[in-house]
Amino acid sequence: MARKQALPYAWPTHLVRPQAGQRLVYLDLNHWISLAKAATGRRTGEIYRPALTAVQEASRSGKYLFPLSLTHYMEMAGIQDPRQRGDIADVMEDLSGFTTLLTNSHIVRLEVEAALDRVFSTDSPHLADLDLLGHGIGHAMGKRGGLHIRSASGGTTEDARAAWPDGPEAFDAMLTDKRRHLERSMLRGPADSEVPELKANGWDPTVAKRGAEERAESERQLAARLDNDPQYWNRLRDVVQARYMALEIIDAITQALIDRDKRIEDVITDKDSVRAFADCMPSADVYTTLVEAAHRNRQKVWESNDIFDIDALSVSVPYCDVVVTERYASHVVNAAHLPRGMKTEVFPRLKDLTEWLDRQ
Template sequence: MARRQTPAYAWPVHLVRPQTGQRLVYLDLNHWISLAKAATGHRTGGPYQPALTAVRDAARSGLYLFPLSLTHYMEMSGIQDPRQRADIAAVMEEVSGFTTLLARSHIARLEVEAALDQMFATGSPHIADIELLGHGIGHAMGMRGGLHIRSGSVDVTDKTRAEWPKGPAAFDLMLANANAHVERSVLRGPTDAEVPGLKANGWDPTVARRIAENRAEAERQQAERLDNDPQYWNRLRDVVRVRYMTLEIIEMLVRALVDRGRDLDEVATSRESIRAFADSMPSADVHTTLVEVAHRNRQRSWEPNDIFDIDALSVAVPYCDIVVTERYASHVLHSAHLPRGMKTEVVPRLKDLTAWLDRQ
C-alpha cells in the first residue's frame, strides 16, 4: 500500500494522560481469551502461561496499566457461554482493575478541537480536560461512572457518607464493594439462571452485535458502490476520509467551528486541506487506514468483528504504549508505518508482549 509521510498529528492537549509514567498495554479480546485459558488450566492454555505470569507481574508492579475499552464490553456480550465469559472477566478484572479507556466519540471530539487549533493556530480554552483513563463501563461510554445515592433527583451520596452509622470509611468500603459487583456483573454478563428475568425486563444481549452488523452492512454497500464506480479506486483514501468525516465527526466539527466563529469552507479549501485535516487526527488516521485497506481487499467480506477491531484500534494505537492485536491488523498498521509515527508498539502475539516487557 502506498503511504504518504507521517502527518503532523494534532494531539489533543485536553486529553489528560497518566501523569505517573505508567505504560499502557492494550490487548485484543482474543488475547484476553488466551490468558483466561492459561488461568483456568484449559487444555490449550499451556503456551500462554508465560505470558499470563508476565502480565500479572507487570500489573502488580504498578508500572503498567492494562485498560479495557468499550469494544471489550461489546464483544463480551456476544459470547454465549456464561462460564467462558466469567473466566475471561475474572482475568480482565484481576489485570485491569476495571481501568478503561475513554469513549472513542469523546476522543474524536477532542481531536477535532485540536485539529482546528492546529489549522487556525488558536487555542480551545472553552474545552474542559478529560482523563484518558477512568474506571468502569461508565467511563468507557463517556459517562460519569460509579454508584451514587439519590433521593428523588438529588444526589445525597456525600450526606449519606457523613451520616453513615459505622463512619465514612465503612461507607466507602460498602460503596467500593457495590461498585465492583456492578462492574463485574456488567463485564461477565448474566448467568443462565439470570437471563429469563433480565429478558423479561427488556435486556437484549444482541444489541452491540446488531449495531456492528448494521455498520458492516453499510460498508458492504459502500464496496458495491465502489465496484460500480471504478474511477474512485484510485482515490479510495479520499473517499474513506470524506465518508469518515461525514458519518463520524461532522456534527462535532460544525459545533467547534461555530464556537470559533469559523466556517466549514475554511477547512475544506481544497482536496489537500481536507486530507491534511483528516489525517492530523490520530484516531481518524488509524480508522481511515484500516477501512481503506479492508476495501482494497475485495475478496474480504465485512463482518461485525471488523467494526469492533477498527473501533478499538482507532483508540488503542494512538494512545497506548503497546497494542497486542491479531496478525492481519498488525501487518496493515506496520505497512502504513502508523506504529512508528505514533511511537506505539504493535505486535500480533502474547509472546511479543512478554519480550517487550522483558526489555523495559
C-alpha cells in the same frame, strides 16, 4: 492514493494522559481469551502461561496498566456462554482493575478540536480537560459519576456516609464493594437464569452488535460501488477519508465550527484540505488506514466484528504504548509505519508482548 503523512499529528491538548512512568498495554479480546484459558488451566491455554505470568507481574509492578475499552464490554456481551464470560472477566479484573479508556467519540471530538486549532491558530479555551483513563464502564462510555446514594428525602452519599451506623470507613468499604460488584456484573453479563426477566424489562444484548452490523453493511455497499466504479481504486484513501468525515465525525466537526462561529467552507476547500485535516488526527489516520486496507482486499466480507476491531484500534494504537492485536491488523498498521509516528509498539502475539516486557 497511498497514505502520506506530511504534517505532524495535532495531538489533543485537552486529553489528560497517565502519569509519567506508566505504560499502557492494550489487548484485543482474543488475547484476553487466551490468558483466561491459561488462568483456568485449560489444555489449550498451556502455551499462554508464560504470557499470563509476565503480564501479571507487569500489572502488579504498577509500571504497566492494562486498560479495557468500551469495545471489550460490547464484545463480551456477544459471548453466549456465561462461564466463558466469567473466566475472561476474572482475568480482566485482575489485570485491569477496571481501568478503562475514554470512549472513541469523546477522543474524536478532542482531536477535531485540535485539528481546528491548527487551522485557525487557536487553543480551544472553551473545552474542559478529559482523562484518557478512568474507572469502569461509565468512563468507557464517556459518562461521569458512578454509584451514588439518593434517599427519598433527598439525602446524598455524603449524608449517608456521615450517618452510617458503623462509621464512615465502614461506609466507604461497603460502597467500594458495591461498585466492584457492579463493574463485575457489567463485564460478566447475566447468568442464563437472569436473562428472561432482564429481557422482559427491555434488556437487549444485541444493540451494540446491530449498530456495528449497520456500519458493516455500509462498508459492504461501498465495496459493491467500488467494484462497479473501478476508477475510484486509485483514489481509495480519498474516498475512505471523505466517508469517514461525512459519516463518522461530521457532528463533532459541525459543533466545533459552531463554537468558533466558522463554517465548513473555512476548513474544507478541496481534496488536499480533506487529506490534511483527516491525516493530522491520530485516530482518523488509524481508522482510514485499516478501512482502506480492508477494501483493497477484494475478497473481504465485512462483519460487525471488523467494526469493533477498527474502533478499538483507532484509540489504542495512538494512545497506548503497546497494542497486541490480531495478525492482519498488526501487519497493516506496521506496514503503514503508524506505530513509529505514534511511538507505539504493535504486536500480533502474546509471545511478542512477553519478549518486549523482558527487554524493559
